[in-house]
Amino acid sequence: MYFRRLKLSGFKSFVEPAELYIEPGLTGVVGPNGCGKSNLLEALRWVMGESSPKSMRGGGMEDVIFAGTANRPPRAFAEVVLQAVTSDREELEVVRRIERGAGSAYRVNGRDVRAKDVSLIFADAATGAHSPALVSQGRIAAVIAAKPAERRAMLEDAAGISGLHVRRRDAEQKLRATEANLARLEDIMAGLD
Ligand code: ATP
Numbered sequence: 001m002y003f004r005r006l007k008l009s010g011f012k013s014f015v016e017p018a019e020l021y022i023e024p025g026l027t028g029v030v031g032p033n034g035c036g037k038s039n040l041l042e043a044l045r046w047v048m049g050e051s052s053p054k055s056m057r058g059g060g061m062e063d064v065i066f067a068g069t070a071n072r073p074p075r076a077f078a079e080v081v082l083q084a085v086t087s088d089r090e091e092l093e094v095v096r097r098i099e100r101g102a103g104s105a106y107r108v109n110g111r112d113v114r115a116k117d118v119s120l121i122f123a124d125a126a127t128g129a130h131s132p133a134l135v136s137q138g139r140i141a142a143v144i145a146a147k148p149a150e151r152r153a154m155l156e157d158a159a160g161i162s163g164l165h166v167r168r169r170d171a172e173q174k175l176r177a178t179e180a181n182l183a184r185l186e187d188i189m190a191g192l193d
Helices: 037-047 115-124 139-145 148-159 162-192
Strands: 002-009 018-021 077-085 091-099 103-108 111-113
Touching: 002 037, 037 077, 037 091, 091 115, 103 115, 115 162, 148 162
Parallel strands: none
Antiparallel strands: 002 018, 002 077, 077 091, 091 103, 103 111
């Protein structure tokens, strides 16, 4: 999968709609301190399903919405659109939007989906909000200090198999529910004998 375009509106310091084309090859983002370089990386992580406000340098998820300045009022929502091309060469458009008091909503190619569906798309493509390809400040030290289980999770993300764990957990849950239903059915049938 490769990313083609990122659109931001009301996200952190990007109060005005902004578009970024990601050309093939190496992309560099340069600018003075505090101009929003890290916010761009956070927008990418956020649209891929990041659910931890802490890793977005905020206290709550709504902190990603433009908070206003001395001469600009705060925004009521933030939206990030990511356009990508999958390994099957299909166009993919993921939209995440958050409104104050209403939480996040996701769309994939125009259809409403759950956060989990978005995370799975990127986990299967060995990328996503926790991808080891996104190296933010302090992350290298975190890798060195990580416990073996955490390091294993990083390797699994890199190998693109973390989506399988999610599916396995789902399947196990369904199996347990089915077993409970079966046991109940057997009780009822025993009562009918
Ligand atoms: P550095 O080079 O220092 O790491 P940077 O270019 O990575 O800086 P960022 O950390 O991405 O910059 O941007 C920080 C700026 O974003 C700050 O000016 C901060 O006030 C602004 N900012 C962050 N969250 C919000 C928000 N919710 N509303 C408005 N502005 C915000």
